[in-house]
Amino acid sequence: MINNEKYNGLIKYLKSLGKVVLAFSGGVDSTFLLRVAKEALGDNVKAVTILSPYIPKWEIAEAQELVKELGVQHEIIEAPIIDSIKFNPEDRCYLCKTAVFAMILSIAKEQGYDYVIDGTNFDDISDYRPGLKALKELEVKSPLLECKFTKAEIRAFSKELGLNTWDKPPYACLLTRIPYGNELKVEDFEKIENAEKYMMSIGFRAVRVRCHGNLARVEVARQDRSKLFNEELLDTISENIKECGFKYVTLDLQGYRVGSFNENIMKNLNEQNK
The missing domain is CATH 3.30.70 (Alpha-Beta Plaits)
Incomplete structure (x- = not known):
């Protein structure tokens, strides 16, 4: 348990969401968010991981192990390379996230969850990330962004929580x-x-x-x-x-x-x- 105003604010924010599905990659951000969501919501959080040709197999294996350690429900869903991104357009991230998160939202709705959340953090808004537009349109919640958690803060809190991802290098699909x-x-x-x-x-x-x-x-x-x-x-x-x-x-x-x-x-x- 961490007694910190910002951390407690994140706990409070997550509790306000009720029952959530987290898009889980096993990276620094989503692992920290899953750990805090488990603390805030108990069994009312589920992790969903995407299995696709553009996601390394070792990353899927790491995600499975992390979820097991945290004691959270986990589901892996397959996502093919959709036709609209076949030639890697500049808005690829927008198109891909729209398709992938539509799948996750469908799972959340079918299984009675209130929201889908992801690990976007406050630093992410400084890079070219058209995928953020997709998240906004689909009304996906980004607790770390909303609560203004930077990458450095996420790493520091992760270390304090004993998460072995605290110093994991940044990764992307x-x-x-x-x-x-x-x-x-x-x-x-x-x-x-x-x-x-x-x-x-x-x-x-x-x-x-x-x-x-x-x-x-x-x-x-x-x-x-x-x-x-x-x-x-x-x-x-x-x-x-x-x-x-x-x-x-x-x-x-x-x-x-x-x-x-x-x-x-x-x-x-x-x-x-x-």
């Missing part, structure tokens, strides 16, 4: 590894998942492998870039990522940053708003 306008292919998701899993296995926790056809553009955390200044390691990484199905392997010199494919979009939006 594999759709974010494909350039806008490119056709989405299951085989590309498999290549990306295997390549990132390999990079994590050799100690690069925050990593993205952006897929440009046969070329892999690897982003590691900025503070980890110096670890790559080793010819033998570079050769080993190149060999292993090629075994995942890529023909060429490159290193992004800027290092990992959230939403690197969104950089031009954000630049254009900022210029329009001047």
